[in-house]
Amino acid sequence: MAKASKSPAPRGKTGARPGRAKAAKPPVQQVASADEDKGPAGATQPMVEAVRQAAKRRRSLRDTLAPGQDNRLAVVALARALAEFPDIVVHKHPFFGRMRIDLSEVVSQEIYLYDWFEEDLTHFFLQALRPGDTFYDVGAHLGYFSLLASRCVGPRGQVIAFEPAPRTFQHLLGPNIEPLANVRRHRWAVWKEAASLTFRDYGRTHSAYNTLGEPKIAPLQASRLTATEIEVKAVALDALPRKAPPPDVVKVDVESAELQVLQGMSGILAEQKPVVTLEMGDQGGAEQGLSPTSAEVLAAIEAADYELYEPRDGQLIAHAIQSEPYAYMNMVCLPKEGHLRQRLQALIKTT
Numbered sequence: 027m028a029k030a031s032k033s034p035a036p037r038g039k040t041g042a043r044p045g046r047a048k049a050a051k052p053p054v055q056q057v058a059s060a061d062e063d064k065g066p067a068g069a070t071q072p073m074v075e076a077v078r079q080a081a082k083r084r085r086s087l088r089d090t091l092a093p094g095q096d097n098r099l100a101v102v103a104l105a106r107a108l109a110e111f112p113d114i115v116v117h118k119h120p121f122f123g124r125m126r127i128d129l130s131e132v133v134s135q136e137i138y139l140y141d142w143f144e145e146d147l148t149h150f151f152l153q154a155l156r157p158g159d160t161f162y163d164v165g166a167h168l169g170y171f172s173l174l175a176s177r178c179v180g181p182r183g184q185v186i187a188f189e190p191a192p193r194t195f196q197h198l199l200g201p202n203i204e205p206l207a208n209v210r211r212h213r214w215a216v217w218k219e220a221a222s223l224t225f226r227d228y229g230r231t232h233s234a235y236n237t238l239g240e241p242k243i244a245p246l247q248a249s250r251l252t253a254t255e256i257e258v259k260a261v262a263l264d265a266l267p268r269k270a271p272p273p274d275v276v277k278v279d280v281e282s283a284e285l286q287v288l289q290g291m292s293g294i295l296a297e298q299k300p301v302v303t304l305e306m307g308d309q310g311g312a313e314q315g316l317s318p319t320s321a322e323v324l325a326a327i328e329a330a331d332y333e334l335y336e337p338r339d340g341q342l343i344a345h346a347i348q349s350e351p352y353a354y355m356n357m358v359c360l361p362k363e364g365h366l367r368q369r370l371q372a373l374i375k376t377t
Contacts, residue, residue: 070178073121074152078340081145122173126201130231133168143170147303147356150337151275154301154370155179160271162263162300163187164216164287165279167194167234169202175275176206184208184271190215190225190258191236216280217260218289226253237281240317242307242354262290272298274366279305282317288326295330299361301370302327303337308351320352332359341375 117138119125127134136143151171155161155178163172166187175185185208189195195213203209215223215238228235228251235241238260241248263276272294278287284304294300304327306320324334324347335342335358342358361367 070152073174073177074149074340076120077142077145077149077152080140080142081149081339084140084145119173121177122202125168125170125173126198127168128198128230128233131233133170133234137168137170144356146337146339147171147277148174149340150303150342150358150373151175151277152178153340153373154275155183156274156369158182159274160184160186162273162276164263164277165189165281166199166211167279169199171277172199172203172209172211173206176203176209179208181208184210186270186273187211188214188216188261190256190260191227191233192256193227193230194233194236212261213259215258215260215283216263216278216287216290217283218286219260219262220265221260222257223260225256225258227256228253235281237283238286239282242281242309244309263287264291264293273300274298275301275303277303284323285318285326288323288330292330295327295332295361299364299366301361301366302332302359304357304359305354306352306357307354309354321347321349324357327359331362333362334359335374340373342370342373343375 117125117127119137120141125137127137129135129138133143142148148171151161151174155175157178157180159179160183161172161175161179163169163175163185166172166189169187169189172185172187175183179185185203185206187199187203187209189199189211190213192213195211199211203211215225217223217238223238226237226241227233228241232251235243235251241251243251263273276291276294278284280287288295288302295302304323306323308320328334328347334345334347336345337343337356337358342360345357360370
């Protein structure tokens with residue numbers, strides 16, 4: 027998860043008050059989607075406009091704060107204020123319906139305050155996904171992007187979510203996507219090959235940093251975290267069962283294992299040529315030489331005949347690999363050819 031954008035600022039009341047989720051199992055929902063001919067300008071257009079407004083509010087709030095006094099202050103204040111509430115709450119999301127979140131951790135706090143998370147990446151998926159598409163959510167966490175993709179791909183499309191953390195999978199991801207008929211979930215890590223691997227789980231408050239390697243946080247902060255080591259099943263995307271349809275769009279957010287995920291999907295990159303998004307960031311393991319750097323990850327996908335773009339305000343800005351360490355950001359990787367490249371060509375900023 028992109029930690030630079032996990033620091034919200036308050037904007038007043040949003041959604042329902044915290045409370046316990048009801049135990050009753052929700053019915054399976056049929057999923058509405060955008061009109062296929064109109065693409066994202068159909069039923070998802072209100073979502074596009076809502077995301078634009080959320081990004082505008084965030085920028086406005088950030089611009090009014092003194093240097094160094096960014097949105098992390100609001101995160102700390104919210105966590106303290108809600109310390110006495112149950113750890114699991116249900117938030118009434120304007121487009122997803124009821125979404126289960128954990129207000130002790132930063133991604134949930136952001137969703138609770140803003141309704142949205144990582145607006146530029148959200149905006150891109152709303153533009154990129156079409157009814158009938160298949161979306162792979164690698165590192166699904168709470169299921170925010172799985173829920174978003176479910177709405178976009180509709181009943182003829184599929185979403186396949188991968189999340190290895192047992193508690194996150196059972197208490198957050200599972201309840202969020204279980205009602206959706208077009209979403210499947212797997213408690214697997216994604217890797218370069220099939221294996222049994224040691225996974226570091228940092229608990230509910232720091233679940234966004236769970237990793238197969240080193241967390242993407244500063245060493246001093248990492249030294250204060252306590253990990254529970256868990257053996258997890260790992261799979262390569264190239265070796266998924268045949269019943270899994272090939273992806274059109276793949277979101278990868280796996281805390282330092284991005285290169286291994288790419289190595290395990292080389293066949294998909296060459297044959298299917300999906301759009302791929304990658305979370306970048308060189309804090310923690312990459313800084314210490316314990317994990318591949320963002321530049322190494324980006325070079326690997328460039329070598330697979332892809333081009334790099336930054337999603338920004340509904341456009342794609344061409345990106346050249348930099349020598350300096352990367353701050354947290356999301357990169358959109360487009361194949362140089364194929365129908366998906368043609369679909370998104372209009373988003374590329376040319377001047």
